[in-house]
Amino acid sequence: MAAQYLGAKGSSASSFTQQKIRHLSGDQTSTPDYFGVGKRSEIWNPHREQPAKSPATTGATNVQQHRLNVQQEQQIFADKSTRLLELLTKTSSVISDLREFNGRHMVYYPKIAAATNGTDHVSLQRQALERSQTLINLPVEPELKRHMLKRSNSLGGTEVEQTHAQNASDNHRILTSDVANAFRSKLNVLNLDVKVGHQMANVNSLAQESITALLEERLAQSIAHIEKIHKRVADTSSKVLVTGDLNAGKSTFVNALLKREILPSDQQPCTSTFCEVLDATINDGVEQAHAVRDVAAYNRTDPSTYDVIELRHLYKTVIEEDTPYKMLKVYTTDRRQTEESLLHNGVVDIALIDSPGLNTDSIKTTAVFARQEEIDVVVFVVSAENHFTLSGKEFLWNAANEKAHIFIVVNRFDSIRDKERCKRLILEQIRQLSPATYADADDLVHFVSAGSVDLEEGSHKLDPEEFARLEERLRAFVLENRVKSKLSPAKNYLLNVLSDLHVLSESNHEEANKDLQHASSELEADKPAYERLLAARDHIFDQIERIAEDSVRGLQTLANTRLDTAVEQIESAISNLEYPGLFLIWQYAQDVADSMAHSLQKEVKALEAYAKDKTHETIGQIHELGTTEIGEYSQIVDVDSMFLKSRDRRIFVEIEATDFFDIDFNDKFSVLSVSLGAATMVGGRVMGVKNVVSSIWNVSNVVGVTNVRRWMVPVMGFAGVGLVVYVVSDMRHAVERKLARKFKAAVKDSNHNEGQSYRIARASRKTLRVEGWELQTRFQKAVDQKEKMRSDMVKKAQMSEEAMKYFSNVITTATEVRSKVEAVNTQEVCKL
Ligand SMILES: Nc1nc2c(ncn2[C@@H]2O[C@H](COP(=O)(O)OP(=O)(O)OP(=O)(O)O)[C@@H](O)[C@H]2O)c(=O)[nH]1
Structure with missing residues (x-):
């Protein structure tokens, strides 16, 4: 029967073979008419008229030709299957790569925006809310979050804008049902819409992670199927x-x-x-x-x-x-x-x-x-x-x-x-x-x-002849059919899956390009705000330091001056003290010492109160600086906690007997002067003691020493009495003077004023530092947050670039493989 296809134009077996191999192996650039009997369609028309047998064709020639055809058919089949096996392996490796990529980047699969049921809307809204809540979940005060959101706008459109921009960016992934359906209708084996009951459930309601998992499953199935086909073709x-x-x-x-x-x-x-x-x-x-x-x-x-x-x-x-x-x-x-x-x-x-x-x-x-x-x-x-x-x-x-x-x-x-x-x-x-x-x-x-x-x-x-013929036709039928049963399914599956890879890759390439543009423009738009934020951060750190230090130094200087003045004028602390009389002079001395100590302590307390006010005022300045840059936030520092523990030091003055006599026995005129002083007081005429003594001295020089000796004794006696009277009457002032002197000396010796000024300044510095740190921390958080956002954007841009490169490679490979698969002709088989 094979002879009916042969020699219609007397072509030789070898030229027939070449033509046939070229044609059947899919080399469609050559002339399609390998039988040399006319158009290809004529070959396959089952209702065609059978060409007349050549009378010269003998049964033996038929058998020989049939065997030759079988060999050629075998060669062609081997060639086609080898090519398909290679293409199956190649496609499988492309899908494996895609699985790996899907694991790292999540392959994009479009969703439909037009909700077909309530869940879709809810799900979309939830996603948008989840995105906007990313910022709200920052570990900062609620108030700060609110303000950071507000402030971020003034810092050049950061989080709020980004959240909106992110939503917009993600929303462009959600397509109208027409567009998404058009996309999905292009998919064959990788269409993720699954049949649930009698209805087709689409992937709209699924989160991206679920889509990724679904796609992963589908890709794994596809690889397994290709393996099965590969086995079958091999x-x-x-x-x-x-x-x-x-x-x-x-x-x-x-x-x-x-x-x-x-x-x-x-x-x-x-x-x-x-x-x-x-x-x-x-x-x-x-x-x-x-x-x-x-x-x-x-x-x-x-x-x-x-x-x-x-x-x-x-x-x-x-x-x-x-x-x-x-x-x-x-x-x-x-x-x-x-x-x-x-x-x-x-x-x-x-x-x-x-x-x-x-x-x-x-x-x-x-x-x-x-x-x-x-x-x-x-x-x-x-x-x-x-x-x-x-x-x-x-x-x-x-x-x-x-x-x-x-x-x-x-x-x-x-x-x-x-x-x-x-x-x-x-x-x-x-x-x-x-x-x-x-x-x-x-x-x-x-x-x-x-x-x-x-x-x-x-x-x-x-x-029997009929059975022999049956056998020959059965073998031929098996040979013809295996192209259909083995190669055709392989080819069809490859074409479907390659087309899907192409569609998916084109769509992903487009999305990655959009993402890249979006990330780049976001980064560019945010740059001035970011630079402003950095400059503001450095500036504010200096400012805080300066404001706090100025305030503390001023406070210390002031405290020092005021305490020195208070000590200088310590006598005023006792001016209002009531003198209880000579018999209670000891008690009076005690009161004087206490009054002076209290007076200084009072001044210290007043300075502490002032320091609180001053610190509060400075915190206010720092806070204002902070709110100007990063928005409102609550002040956590409380100045009332300053000086809770009393750290002031009382100046103790020990009262001694000598504190009641203010006479300097080392002075050559002292005793005499005191006596004379007393005498003059007793005589009712008070004159300068020194003047009196010097007058006597002058007189003795004039009248001579002998004369002086003569009246000296009564004079000295008189002076002694006077001295006693004077000492007693001056005792109150002597106590006051001496204790004041001792008090001042004690203040000086103990470095009391410097110590207290330093303590007050240190307490203020400590409080201001807490406020400064708080602001610095908040500022740093804002900077960190912005930098994180920027680095995410950079990563996104890099990933998008990587994705674009990857998908463009997949498109190229899928196109190449596809054209090779198409070139494998599994439709036309030679009838043997
Ligand atoms: N006359 C005649 N008898 C035949 C022919 N082929 C088979 N038989 C007989 O038909 C009977 C059934 O043959 P089987 O080959 O067992 O038939 P089968 O279809 O395999 O039977 P099951 O598998 O049991 O359905 C046997 O007794 C055969 O000898 C034939 O060509 N001519």
Whole structure:
């Protein structure tokens, strides 16, 4: 039959081969007409008129040409599958990279803005609120937060604007339903909308993290699927499922193909489970059957996954009703020459699967089996005597929908008397059940007698002509079909997933670009405010230091001066003291000492009060400075806590007996003067004592020493009395003078004034420092916050740049891979 495609214009086999390889391997730049018989579409029109056979074409040439075609087909298939395998690997690695990227950056997947239900709005509002609350969660006073929000505006549009800008930035990710739906409609395998019940739930209500997780899951599934496809494309064998009505002769047919009595056949329905016949070379050349309970878990190299059954005992297992086995893997050797072998012929290894006859119980299982991707060809065996039963029709009808072409074997044809009528009736049934199969009936429908095939070992008897032809067509059909069943799904999946990667990457590239623009413009717009903030911070730190130091120094100087003055004028502290008289002079002295001490202490207290006021005033200045720069905040420092513990020192003056006499015995005139003083007081005339003494001195010089001696004694006596009188009468003032002198000396010796001034200044400095620190901390927080925001923006910009670069690479790779996948032609296959 292959000859019908050949030599119409007398083309040589080699030029035919080259044309065909170019064409079938997808080199679509070359002339599409590889058969040289006209337009390509003509080749595939099932209703085409068959070209007339060349009378010169002999059967031998046909066979030879068929074999040549098979080899070429094999070469083309190998080329296509190698290319697809590479492209599958490449695509898988692109998806793996995307998974990794999704883990780091979160791949963007658009959401729909127009809420379809209340939840969407609530969710969007919540997101916006969460974003705006980021600032509110800062570890600062509520009042400060409020003001920082307010102030940040004056600092050049920081947090509040950023929050709005962030919202705007994120909102641009939320699309109108039309745009998002348009985006999603472009997605095939990576569309994240999931079916919940009878409705499609979209991802709007999901948080970005959930979308990321969903996408991750989808990408992982995609990689697993590609791995499965890869395995299938790399697998050189094809699976042929043989099914049909009960007792139609399926097992007999499989044996006829194998030219061996492998599967048991019986007049009564006997096949109770699926039997897959495979080449024994796969099983290290050992002929045996593996009875499998769990097909998914079956592993030939793990004997725990199956029971071994000798081939000669197969019958018992196969006919066993209620068998626990779901599948029998029958490894057998095809004793024919390699090129004649069906199971292992160097071109395509075929595994034949015999199935239980169709009835109401088995139809479902068989239909599921037939639908499996790994089934390359479905062969339906129908008994020529019974035609299609109801189960057979149902199966064929469904299978035809899935696989389009079914290979139909009408068996037991030898038992039919009116063969033409039988053919006509059965073909009519096929026309109704599977029009595609009917259209190719010449190749796909075979009337044979499988029971007539000689299975005798070493027999050289040729197969009946019809069966030989069936065999040739079946091999060709398997070869043709594996392009459809193996390569087409691979190609389609790759095209879908690559298209999705392209769509997703374009959208992400666009988003990353928007993010980059946004981050860059935000940084640029914020720069002056940031610089102002930094300058203000440095300035304010200096200012605080200066204001506080000026205040403290002023306070210390003032305290010192005032205390010195107070000491200087300490006599005024006793001016109002009542003198209790000579007899209580000791008590009076005590009172004088106390008064002076109290007076100084009072001054210290007054200075402390002043220091509080002054400190309060300075705190106010610092606070005002702070609020001007970072907004209102509460003052935490309390000046009332200053000087809570009394640290003033009382000046103690020890009262001694000498404090009552203010006479200097070292002075040569002292005693005399005191006596005279007393005398003059006694005489009622008070004159300067020194003047009197010097007058006497002058007189003695004039009158001579002898005369002086003569009247000196009475004078001295008189003076003594006077002295006593004077001392007694001056005792109050003597006490006051002496104690004042002692007090001043004590103040001076103890450095009291300096000490107290220093203490007052230190207390003020301490309080001011707390306020200064508070402001510095708050300021630093504002700076840190701004710097964090800026560094986040920079990171965002960097990430956006990285994302743009990454997605543009994905776009390039996906485009390249896609065009290579498209170039693999899986539509047109050569009919062998
Ligand atoms: N006359 C004739 N009998 C055949 C032919 N092929 C099979 N048979 C007989 O039909 C009966 C059933 O054959 P099987 O191969 O067991 O049929 P089956 O479809 O595998 O049966 P189940 O798997 O049990 O449904 C057997 O007795 C075969 O000898 C044939 O071409 N001609």
